[in-house]
Each structure stands twice: as C-alpha cells, then as structure tokens.
Amino acid sequence: MIGLSEVCAQVPGLAEEQLRAWLAEDWVRPLRRDGDFAFRDVDVARIRLILDLHREMDVELPTVPLVLSLLDQLFATRHQLRLVLEMTDSPFRERLAEVLARE
Amino acid sequence: MDAGAPALAVDVYATYIGRMASNPYQILGLAKDASADDIRRAYRKLAKKHHPDVNPGDKRAEDKFKEISTANDLLSDPDKRARFDRGEIDGAGQEQAPREFYRGFAEGEQGRRYRRPAPDAAAYQDIFSDFISAARASGGPQGAPRMRGQDEHYQLSVEFLEAVRGASRAVTLPDGRTLEVVIPAGLQDGQTLRLRGQGGAGWNGEAPGDALIEVSVIPHKFFRRDGDDIHLDLPVTMAEAVLGARVTVPTPGGNVAMSVPPKSDTGRQLRLRGRGVAAHAGRPAGDLYATLRIVVGTRTDEALEAALRAWKDRNPVDPRAHMTGQTDPMGAAA
Numbered sequence: 558m559i560g561l562s563e564v565c566a567q568v569p570g571l572a573e574e575q576l577r578a579w580l581a582e583d584w585v586r587p588l589r590r591d592g593d594f595a596f597r598d599v600d601v602a603r604i605r606l607i608l609d610l611h612r613e614m615d616v617e618l619p620t621v622p623l624v625l626s627l628l629d630q631l632f633a634t635r636h637q638l639r640l641v642l643e644m645t646d647s648p649f650r651e652r653l654a655e656v657l658a659r660e
Numbered sequence: 661m662d663a664g665a666p667a668l669a670v671d672v673y674a675t676y677i678g679r680m681a682s683n684p685y686q687i688l689g690l691a692k693d694a695s696a697d698d699i700r701r702a703y704r705k706l707a708k709k710h711h712p713d714v715n716p717g718d719k720r721a722e723d724k725f726k727e728i729s730t731a732n733d734l735l736s737d738p739d740k741r742a743r744f745d746r747g748e749i750d751g752a753g754q755e756q757a758p759r760e761f762y763r764g765f766a767e768g769e770q771g772r773r774y775r776r777p778a779p780d781a782a783a784y785q786d787i788f789s790d791f792i793s794a795a796r797a798s799g800g801p802q803g804a805p806r807m808r809g810q811d812e813h814y815q816l817s818v819e820f821l822e823a824v825r826g827a828s829r830a831v832t833l834p835d836g837r838t839l840e841v842v843i844p845a846g847l848q849d850g851q852t853l854r855l856r857g858q859g860g861a862g863w864n865g866e867a868p869g870d871a872l873i874e875v876s877v878i879p880h881k882f883f884r885r886d887g888d889d890i891h892l893d894l895p896v897t898m899a900e901a902v903l904g905a906r907v908t909v910p911t912p913g914g915n916v917a918m919s920v921p922p923k924s925d926t927g928r929q930l931r932l933r934g935r936g937v938a939a940h941a942g943r944p945a946g947d948l949y950a951t952l953r954i955v956v957g958t959r960t961d962e963a964l965e966a967a968l969r970a971w972k973d974r975n976p977v978d979p980r981a982h983m984t985g986q987t988d989p990m991g992a993a994a
Binding site for chain 1: 815
C-alpha cells in the first residue's frame with residue numbers, strides 16, 4: 558500500500574491536485590491510515606482507468622462518474638454471476654454454456 | 661476460481677491473434693505517410709473500442725489494447741517512428757513495465773469496495789436485489805423468511821507496533837458509519853477481526869450480520885515477526901564485537917540495555933527474554949532475538965589499519981577455507 562505522493566510519482570501524467578479532486582468526488586476510495594491515504598493496487602489501477610477514460614477515450618470529466626458507476630455495476634453483476642455459477646453443478650453449467658452459445 | 665465455469669464470452673477477437681502484426685501502421689490501420697493527427701484519431705478510435713476495462717469479459721482485449729498502445733507510443737514519438745521506419749527498432753519499440761488493469765482487481769477481493777454502490781449511486785438498482793426481494797415477497801413455506809443479516813468484509817492496515825502492542829482505531833466505513841476497532845496485542849498479519857452485529861441488517865427481526873475486518877500489518881523498518889518472537893539485525897562496531905560492550909537495543913516496549921560478549925561474530929544471535937510480543941490470550945511473552953551485524957563504518961584511521969596489518973601477519977586466517985577447499989593456514993580454526 559502506498560501514499561498519495563507515491564501514487565502521483567508512479568502514474569505518469571497524474572497531478573496531485575487532480576487526484577485530490579477525484580478523492581473528494583469519491584471516484585477513488587483508498588483506505589485510510591492514521592489520517593493519511595493508503596492506496597491498494599486496485600485504487601492505482603482505477604486511477605489509471607480514469608486517466609484513460611478522460612485522456613484516451615475523450616470522456617468528459619462530468620461524465621466520468623456515470624461511466625464508473627456503470628462499470629462498477631457491471632463488475633458487481635459479473636461477480637454475483639460468478640457466485641451463482643459456483644453454486645451450480647457441472648451438468649447445469651454445460652447446459653448453460655450450450656444455451657449461451659446459441660444466443 | 662472459475663475453472664469449471666462455462667466460457668461466457670465469445671472470442672470476437674480470435675481473428676486478431678491470427679495476425680499478431682508487430683507493424684504499428686498495420687495495427688492502427690494507417691498508411692506509412694499518416695500524419696500525427698491521423699495517428700491520434702486512429703489510436704483513440706481503437707482505444708475506445710478495446711480498452712480492457714470496458715471489455716471485462718473479453719480476454720483478448722488486454723492484448724489488443726497493449727498492441728494499440730505500443731503502436732501509438734511508437735508512432736507518436738517522431739524519433740522512435742523514424743527509427744522504426746529505418747528498421748532500427750522493431751514494432752514493440754521499447755519494453756514497457758507490464759500494466760495491471762483495473763478489471764484484474766474489479767471482481768476480486770480488492771474490488772469489493774467499489775462493487776458496493778457509492779452513496780450517491782444508490783439510485784441504480786440491480787437485478788439481484790430485485791430477485792431477492794421477489795423471493796422475499798413470495799414467502800417460503802413458513803411465510804416471510806427470517807434471515808440473519810449478511811456479514812460485511814472490510815480491510816484495515818495497521819502499523820507493526822500497533823499489532824504487537826495492541827491499539828484502538830476508528831474506522832470509517834464506505835457507508836459513512838464509524839466503527840471503533842480494537843486491535844488485540846499480538847495480532848498477526850492477515851488475521852480477521854469480527855465485530856458482532858456491525859454488518860448488514862437482518863430481515864424480519866433477525867439479527868444483523870457481523871463486520872469482518874481483515875487486518876494487514878505494515879512491515880516495520882527493522883523489526884520482523886516470527887510468531888510471538890521478534891527478530892532484529894543489530895549493527896555493532898568492530899570494537900564492540902571484539903571487545904564486548906553494553907549496547908542499547910530497541911524493543912517494541914522501548915529501549916533495553918544488553919551485553920554483547922567479547923569476540924562476538926556477525927550473525928551471532930542474542931536473546932532478550934520476554935521482550936518480543938507481550939503476553940496475550942494466555943500465551944507468554946515472546947522473545948526478542950538480536951542478530952549481530954558488524955559494521956566497519958567510515959571512521960577508521962591509520963592506527964587501526966596498522967594494527968590490523970600487524971594482526972593479519974600474526975593470524976593468517978582464511979574463514980572461507982571450508983567453502984573453497986583451500987587450506988586454512990591456521991589449520992582448523994573455526
């Protein structure tokens with residue numbers, strides 16, 4: 558886990574001010590450690606994603622929360638789907654794979 | 661994790677790997693004389709389509725995106741582009757540190773924090789909660805089901821000494837609640853603390869779930885933990901090692917005086933009984949092991965050098981003899 562300035566040093570083109578704004582907007586949610594931020598790998602990857610959305614994919618900043626929210630829901634749904642699949646037996650999975658292949 | 665899961669994604673990009681072209685012009689679909697604007701437009705168009713984080717189900721998207729990024733990096737740098745055109749470097753250009761994409765974490769343990777909706781995103785419903793409330797409304801055999809609330813998982817990192825000595829920490833949860841977490845003395849890295857009744861609300865009068873807090877311990881600058889014992893590399897001067905000395909040793913409970921016996925070698929382990937992790941949960945206190953490490957330092961002078969030269973002539977010892985097979989001039993001196 559790394560602090561705020563380390564993240565800025567590690568991610569090319571990321572300004573500390575910019576990151577602080579994103580934290581205030583709750584786009585990135587690092588852990589807290591003694592009043593300081595502790596960024597995990599997931600947080601750093603999310604920061605890179607936001608930079609990509611904005612700089613490489615022309616997503617305007619006001620639209621970023623919508624995109625993040627949709628992605629978070631997508632990942633949550635995939636995670637839930639995985640949990641559901643883990644509760645199923647293999648004959649069911651094979652049937653499901655057949656059905657999905659036909660879609 | 662998904663070893664038995666069916667392949668849910670169709671390999672749309674199977675065609676791409678067939679022609680893993682390392683020619684950046686081909687990758688971006690450009691002619692050799694493309695302008696900087698053409699390159700940027702082509703890259704953006706492809707990046708939008710293939711970014712792995714907007715294609716979570718497609719295993720090929722990451723390779724494709726890397727390919728596009730590498731091609732763009734190369735062509736948008738006039739110097740590299742010229743070198744590629746001259747055949748001096750290949751399409752991969754310079755090797756880049758592998759990037760870990762967000763989707764690699766998003767569905768794992770670390771992504772949990774983002775999968776629960778942010779407070780202002782509460783308006784977005786999801787099919788599973790619809791599904792669950794439908795199941796709840798239809799009722800089971802005995803009417804409305806009663807169900808204990810869900811356990812909720814959190815992560816917390818604590819300093820090494822907090823884990824050794826115990827501490828109390830206020831933790832703010834994603835939903836804004838603050839929990840007082842008592843870290844018991846002797847807590848181990850990766851241990852999970854259970855806060856009863858602090859998880860999700862129960863249904864129909866049942867008890868709420870628990871908050872499960874997985875604690876990771878931040879490594880210390882010089883202490884290492886081995887069960888209840890603590891290890892430490894302790895630098896000593898040549899004089900202290902040869903002549904013996906009374907030295908001050910840091911311990912989790914504060915500084916302690918310790919005797920270094922004369923003629924102590926590097927690697928010698930000295931034990932301070934009961935100075936490791938404090939007694940906890942019915943277990944006695946651990947010990948602190950200081951492993952001596954002789955430091956020469958910069959403050960040597962000619963007198964020391966002269967003394968060592970004289971000593972060396974009197975004692976032609978080879979401490980590596982047992983490794984090299986050469987004869988130790990002093991015989992079996994250990």
